[in-house]
Structures are given as structure tokens and as C-alpha cells.
Amino acid sequence: MTIELDLRGEVCPYTFVKTKLKLEEVESGEELVVIFDHAPAVENVPRSLKNEGHKIMGIEQKGDHLWKVRIRKA
Amino acid sequence: MKLGILLTTSPESENTNTVIEISKSAREEGHEVSIFLMYDGVYNVNKKEFAELAEKGVDIAICAFNAEQRKIGKVDGILFGSQYDHACIASDVDRFISFG
Numbered sequence: 107m108t109i110e111l112d113l114r115g116e117v118c119p120y121t122f123v124k125t126k127l128k129l130e131e132v133e134s135g136e137e138l139v140v141i142f143d144h145a146p147a148v149e150n151v152p153r154s155l156k157n158e159g160h161k162i163m164g165i166e167q168k169g170d171h172l173w174k175v176r177i178r179k180a
Numbered sequence: 181m182k183l184g185i186l187l188t189t190s191p192e193s194e195n196t197n198t199v200i201e202i203s204k205s206a207r208e209e210g211h212e213v214s215i216f217l218m219y220d221g222v223y224n225v226n227k228k229e230f231a232e233l234a235e236k237g238v239d240i241a242i243c244a245f246n247a248e249q250r251k252i253g254k255v256d257g258i259l260f261g262s263q264y265d266h267a268c269i270a271s272d273v274d275r276f277i278s279f280g
Contacts, residue, residue, distance in 0.1 A: 119262060122262060122263070150264065
């Protein structure tokens, strides 16, 4: 099952904090898809999550300032 | 020893020179130094002394969001990171000094 989290309108550090909180609701091995419209978050949130042991399955740009990041929970 | 430094003031502040001199001295003594720049502290990233510190092995990270707000472009050798990186520095070091 894939869970989606829409973080449009959120900026650092809430982009990371809210992603991390949502991951607590996700089972290990499941995917979380997070939508961002804040460019620095698209680089920093995946890097931070990798540092926490999670896997980044893909980063897809969906528009001028819109990205979807697929995360697999460790 | 690992030393962490937070700098939140612009280069006009005396804090900038203090951070540069502490970092230089600490590196010369063989200590590890990590600096995080945020708020107006991000303006320091373009000072040549900070590039020199990076060359001497000082890890410098900057709040990418604050830099974007102040129209500061990326600089080679500097991590344009987030509060996560700030938290990692604070958690990892033996001593942490805040200049604000």
C-alpha cells in the first residue's frame, strides 16, 4: 500500500518534520509518496531520510514547482 | 574534540571574525570544526575567509531556505542543507557555541 502526504505550502524544517512523523505511521517496507512545492526540500528531505536509513525510490518533477518523492521506509 | 558553531548574524557583526578566528585556531590544534549558518548568518558564505576555512577542513553547512530567501546562490564546498544538518551537528559535537 502506498500512502501519500501533500506538503504543498510547507517549508523547511516542517517538510522534514512532517515527513518523519508520517513515516511513523508507515510499516517497514511500505512506500510513502510526499508532494513538495519547496525546492530546497526536494534536495534536503531525501538526503536526510537516506541518512536515517530509508530508501529514496524516486524523485519526479510534476510541474514548475512541484515534485513527488517516493520513500520506502526502512 | 569536535566543535560545533552556529552563526546567525551578518558579516558586519563582530561575531564573524570571532567565528573565523576560533575555527582557525581549533583546526590548527587538530580539532574537528563544523559551522552552521542561518538567518542573516548565511551572508557569511561569500566571505573569502569561509572558503579558506573550508579548505582547511572545516565543515560548513548553510540553511538552504534562508539562503534562497536572501537570493544567495550555491557555493562549491558548502552544504546547502537544512535544520536537520544543524541538529546533526549539535548532536555529534562535544561542544557547541552559538553566535547570534
